[in-house]
């Protein structure tokens with residue numbers, strides 16, 4: 307139960323779905339059971355290629371509860387020189403890569419009376435794991451997938467195992483009247499949307515205009531763990547310490563042998579409070595007051611980062 | 622190290638309860654320094670800590686058999702001590718899986734879990750239980766999955782559903798609580814069920830704790846210690862049972878306070894559950910009398926200082942009210958004024974006879 311990231315996973319299969327989409331099947335590199343993935347969960351893959359590791363988040367499309375493998379679908383983004391290009395060009399079956407334990411920021415709302423699922427393009431992926439979970443629970447649902455015209459057969463294929471009267475694929479945004487769709491939902495419906503930001507914004511705005519409470523509208527969001535790398539300078543010794551994109555300041559300080567007291571490691575307890583003497587912190591904690599955050603003279607290194615390349619700490 | 626399980630303990634009138642030397646040395650003593658104030662004292666629940674009580678994912682000890690028997694007695698009188706709302710079925714299976722897997726891994730001599738696909742076989746040698754069932758099919762178990770497995774655990778459990786940026790207590794097994802009621806709190810939000818705690822609201826402790834817990838991740842459980850005082854080694858000090866335990870308080874005298882007054886420490890651990898995205902809250906209570914704890918010289922000194930200097934606003938909430946003076950006077954004999962080391966470790970390997 308107490309896991310340490312990252313997991314080592316082996317690429318068991320790579321299946322091309324179209325010119326730009328591949329399905330990856332990952333198994334535990336040691337052959338054991340994987341931590342459980344749930345409907346809506348994602349993992350971040352850590353890919354060592356080139357001068358710095360890529361870290362990309364992908365929704366799991368495997369059966370919720372499956373512990374033998376993780377399946378995910380990766381679209382090669384046009385002009386990508388990052389993780390998706392790496393996966394499409396350089397990753398082969400048998401490769402061993404890092405993956406974080408599944409984390410769910412887009413969970414099914416168990417008390418909803420009905421689940422309205424709206425996907426745009428590759429945003430279908432978390433909803434693919436929703437379908438079996440909702441069907442198994444006998445829940446009421448309706449799914450609408452919006453797709454580019456030439457990809458309609460592709461998404462129909464992906465949805466084929468779940469095909470039913472309540473699952474629809476539309477060719478283009480214009481083919482679906484979102485406001486009318488929302489307006490005819492029964493009371494107690496929750497809507498889940500995943501896709502391009504413009505689609506998610508549109509659904510949110512249309513629901514708000516119809517008076518839906520925000521608590522019944524859910525959008526996919528991988529969260530903001532990590533961020534751009536930056537450098538810490540310790541004011542007292544002049545020492546400089548690099549903070550990597552997946553590393554917290556606290557991790558980097560500890561790795562460099564600089565002890566900082568800590569307890570919760572999640573920005574709540576106040577234990578790691580550290581004075582800032584230069585640079586601007588990007589606050590991500592729940593401990594400092596808004597005023598303290600605005601002043602920028604204090605930082606919680608367990609979660610916060612830097613707005614610029616350099617942050618100077620009174621250490 | 623093997624545990625010598627006790628088989629004849631009684632946690633209600635007719636009390637029969639004591640801690641062995643080993644149990645005292647592993648006690649999760651809650652005071653890290655000589656004074657006490659509320660704080661967000663949550664930390665990652667990693668294996669290992671200042672005493673062996675932190676070594677397992679879910680700790681069991683020599684009182685396991687007696688505490689499970691006490692739970693069965695409470696449930697026989699009041700079945701509503703275990704309730705789970707209908708939308709929490711996935712969380713029930715998550716809980717069963719987490720508990721079975723961690724017990725089987727941490728205590729393989731006492732618990733075994735066999736899996737053949739969805740067909741699971743569970744053996745609990747301490748309680749002589751062996752059941753085969755289908756994971757995901759509640760009708761294949763003698764109780765619903767949450768009740769089934771928490772009947773075989775020390776400590777109380779609650780299930781929190783996460784929605785609308787809040788946590789709702791939507792289920793629980795609560796038979797050894799410190800004066801709160803599941804029936805009353807069921808369905809409440811995080812701030813509502815913490816309503817009665819003095820001072821902490823003003824300090825913003827719950828706002829911060831809630832924000833932290835909403836972000837709790839699967840595979841990264843967290844823990845904190847909480848404490849209160851209780852007269853007699855009574856586990857069920859529920860509001861429903863006040864007529865039974867309320868009068869205990871009038872039986873404390875300067876002569877018996879050292880044996881009667883118990884420090885009740887809760888090792889609280891919180892787990893994000895993978896299928897349901899709910900949070901399992903485990904409240905594992907440890908009881909030790911003042912005199913048992915004072916056999917560890919550092920703890921005797923510290924307990925005296927903490928009780929002497931505690932904020933009066935906390936006195937009643939921590940169950941100290943009427944016998945705080947008696948306890949301080951009794952504990953003074955263990956406090957020679959010597960400084961105490963940082964942290965809670967007992968700093969001795971064996972207890973003086």
Ligand code: FES
Pocket residue numbers: 567568569570571572573574575576577578579591593606607608609
């Ligand atoms: S360690 Fe708790 S706020 Fe940083």
